Amino acid sequence: MYALEVESLTQKYSDKVILDNISFKVKENTVHGFLGPNGAGKTTTLKSICGIIPIFSGRVKFFEETVDYQTSQYKMDFGALIEEPTLYEDMKVYEFLKFTCKLYKIPKSEINKSIEDALEKILIQDISHRLIKNLSKGYKQRVAIAASIIHNPKIIILDEPTVGLDVSAISQMREVILKLKKSHTVLISSHILHEMELLCDEVTLIDKSKIIASKNLTQADNTQINLTLDNKKGLSIDEIKLKLNEAGLDFESINHAGFNLEQFFFTSIRRKDDS
Amino acid sequence: MIASIVKKELKSYLRSPMSFILMGLFAICTGWIFFNFLITYVENTQRLPLNMRKPLDFYSGVIFKFVANVNLIYLFIIPLISMKSFAQEWSSKTIEIYFKAPVSDFSLVMAKYLSTVIFALMIFSVSLLYPILLTFIGLEDFTFVYTSYISMILNIMAYCSLGIFVSSLTSNTITAGVMSFVGILFFWMISFGLNISSDYFLIENLKFLSLTTHFERMIRGIFSFSDLSYYASFIFLFLFLTKKKLESRKWGIK
Numbered sequence: 374m375y376a377l378e379v380e381s382l383t384q385k386y387s388d389k390v391i392l393d394n395i396s397f398k399v400k401e402n403t404v405h406g407f408l409g410p411n412g413a414g415k416t417t418t419l420k421s422i423c424g425i426i427p428i429f430s431g432r433v434k435f436f437e438e439t440v441d442y443q444t445s446q447y448k449m450d451f452g453a454l455i456e457e458p459t460l461y462e463d464m465k466v467y468e469f470l471k472f473t474c475k476l477y478k479i480p481k482s483e484i485n486k487s488i489e490d491a492l493e494k495i496l497i498q499d500i501s502h503r504l505i506k507n508l509s510k511g512y513k514q515r516v517a518i519a520a521s522i523i524h525n526p527k528i529i530i531l532d533e534p535t536v537g538l539d540v541s542a543i544s545q546m547r548e549v550i551l552k553l554k555k556s557h558t559v560l561i562s563s564h565i566l567h568e569m570e571l572l573c574d575e576v577t578l579i580d581k582s583k584i585i586a587s588k589n590l591t592q593a594d595n596t597q598i599n600l601t602l603d604n605k606k607g608l609s610i611d612e613i614k615l616k617l618n619e620a621g622l623d624f625e626s627i628n629h630a631g632f633n634l635e636q637f638f639f640t641s642i643r644r645k646d647d648s
Numbered sequence: 649m650i651a652s653i654v655k656k657e658l659k660s661y662l663r664s665p666m667s668f669i670l671m672g673l674f675a676i677c678t679g680w681i682f683f684n685f686l687i688t689y690v691e692n693t694q695r696l697p698l699n700m701r702k703p704l705d706f707y708s709g710v711i712f713k714f715v716a717n718v719n720l721i722y723l724f725i726i727p728l729i730s731m732k733s734f735a736q737e738w739s740s741k742t743i744e745i746y747f748k749a750p751v752s753d754f755s756l757v758m759a760k761y762l763s764t765v766i767f768a769l770m771i772f773s774v775s776l777l778y779p780i781l782l783t784f785i786g787l788e789d790f791t792f793v794y795t796s797y798i799s800m801i802l803n804i805m806a807y808c809s810l811g812i813f814v815s816s817l818t819s820n821t822i823t824a825g826v827m828s829f830v831g832i833l834f835f836w837m838i839s840f841g842l843n844i845s846s847d848y849f850l851i852e853n854l855k856f857l858s859l860t861t862h863f864e865r866m867i868r869g870i871f872s873f874s875d876l877s878y879y880a881s882f883i884f885l886f887l888f889l890t891k892k893k894l895e896s897r898k899w900g901i902k
Contacts, residue, residue: 425747427898442898445750452748459742461656463663475652476749521748 375437376401376528376558377422382431384417391417393582394431399528399575401436404554406573407562408638413579415562416456419532422560423453435528449477453530458517462506466497466516469505470523477524491519495549511542515549522557529553531561535568547572566638578641586641649751650759657763661729667767670728674721675774681717682778685710707792711779715796715867718775719803722768723832726804729768730811731825733760734890738819753894757812757887764808772804792869799866802879806859807832809886816893835859835882 377399384392392414399405409415420426422433424442433440440447461469470491474484492498495515500508505516514534522529534550535543550572553559563569569576570590578586602613610627617624661667689709693701737743746756779793787793811828818824839858845851855861859882862875 423748424898425744445752448748448750455744457741459740459744461660461742461745463660472652472656473745473749475649476746476751478649478750520745 374401375399376435377405377560378434378437379418379422380432380434382418382421382433383429384414384421384426385429390582392421395579395582395584396431397577397584397587399558399560401527401558402554402556403574404550404559404561404572406569406576407560407579408564408566408569408576409562409579410564410642414582415564415579416532418579419453419455419530419560419562423451423455423530424448425455449524450526451528451530452518452521452524452526453532454514454517454521454534455530455532458513460505460513460517460520463504465502465504466492466508466519467501469516470501470520473520473523479524487523487525490525491523494522494552495519496545496552509542511538511545514538514542514546518549522553527558529557529559531559533563534561535563535565543568578638580642649755650762653751653756653759654763654766657733657759658767661763661767666728670725671771671774674725674771677721678714678718678775678778682710682714682775685713706787711792711796712867714775714778715800718772718800719863722772722800722804722807723829723836725771726764726768726807726811726832727825727828729771730764730808730815730828731821732815733764733812734816735818735821735824739821747897753891756894757891761808761812761887761890764812765805768804768808769801772800792867795869795871796867799863802866803859803863806835806879806882809883809890810835813886813890813893816890832859 375398378396379398380396382392382395383390395414395418397407407415407418417426421428424440424447428442435447435450461472464472467488470488471484474487479487488501489498492501495518497512497515497519500512500516505513508516518529518531518534531550535546538546547568550559550561561569561572574591575587575589577584578588604613608616613627614624689706692709693705734743737746776797779787779790779797782793807828810831811824814828814831815821815824818827835857836859839855839861856874856878862878865872866875
């Protein structure tokens with residue numbers, strides 16, 4: 374079942390087309406990467422899905438039901454962190470999460486449990502009584518994610534959650550996202566390909582306002598096989614290429630083991646530009 | 649929902665040292681003004697023979713003048729309070745916290761409005777001390793004190809609605825503050841200098857549009873349906889426009 378479907382979504386500001394008839398689907402309980410260079414239209418897509426900006430044309434479905442943005446019911450189905458974390462810096466983490474619970478109309482008796490669950494999922498139990506303005510950027514990012522999942526939504530939308538974070542904060546964020554995957558569908562946008570490769574089950578690439586490719590990173594693809602060579606003889610790349618040619622095997626490139634998302638990304642963009 | 653947002657907003661006001669500075673300045677200014685009017689009144693009355701002293705003079709000499717001056721102070725206070733309400737949320741993008749949650753625009757506008765009014769009244773409550781002090785000098789008839797305070801409360805509510813609306817239009821708090829001041833001043837001064845025109849229709853309409861006309865009548869205890877409906881319409885109009893401004897983000901959405 375698809376948790377999220379975007380169908381023929383178009384966005385225009387004045388006469389400029391920001392999103393050009395884009396469509397993609399996100400499977401339930403997966404981490405779906407939304408990749409593209411800066412200015413490709415990632416944030417606009419996510420903001421449109423969340424109803425933060427009006428949709429020019431097209432539609433969005435959550436669990437096969439078209440989202441009616443005129444009501445507020447759809448807001449219970451997703452939690453989102455778009456661009457910078459939006460937090461009240463003069464509040465303590467627990468106080469802020471409690472306030473968010475009230476905005477989501479969580480019954481009084483369940484507020485403490487919801488907060489504890491969110492803190493546990495995002496791994497920030499130890500900072501719950503600290504002032505938000507005194508937290509590092511990584512922690513602020515995680516508090517914002519905790520606030521966006523406080524109502525236990527089925528879909529979580531994260532826009533570049535690792536941008537501006539240091540290496541250890543990125544690693545913690547990765548851990549958090551993988552933990553969220555167990556009970557939520559996660560749509561995550563980024564231009565950091567290595568991160569996406571580690572996190573995502575599936576990716577969709579966007580460039581110049583158009584969807585250019587989608588790829589399942591978990592399924593085997595028989596048309597392209599990565600060969601892991603135990604190069605004990607110390608052959609050079611050219612020698613390996615020669616031997617493969619002699620054996621009558623075609624190859625596109627010789628890489629280290631594993632699918633190379635970076636190459637896939639740039640090849641796809643190049644292919645799109647050529648066409 | 650509204651109560652939660654109001655509580656959060658009031659906490660935010662009370663966390664800011666600016667609020668206490670504002671309260672302190674208000675207390676000093678009003679205290680100085682009140683005792684000046686009182687002393688002047690006592691000195692002037694003592695010069696008059698007993699048969700020429702009228703009870704109403706006390707109200708026009710102290711209470712009405714005092715409330716009119718408090719009203720003037722609020723011309724500056726309300727923009728300082730209301731400028732933050734939406735403008736700061738736009739600039740820090742925290743408004744998205746509400747837009748992502750199932751909070752209706754009506755609830756948000758009402759919560760912002762009520763919190764601004766409550767905080768403005770908290771500051772105003774400092775001035776209650778002076779009528780209470782009057783009981784010690786033997787003032788028994790509080791009718792005009794009540795009418796003056798009710799008029800002032802209605803004025804504060806009207807100013808806040810305008811301030812909230814202006815704040816929703818911009819992400820710059822300074823611009824919001826200045827524009828609120830200009831807006832309130834406009835409705836204050838719209839009936840000033842009308843004697844230069846001979847157009848009766850224009851004069852009467854501008855008089856009706858002016859906050860001052862209604863305020864001056866009401867502090868003297870003349871409460872008419874026209875005055876009350878003016879305040880109700882004024883507040884409703886600006887809250888309605890604020891809600892429409894918030895809704896405008898959804899215009900065109902499917």
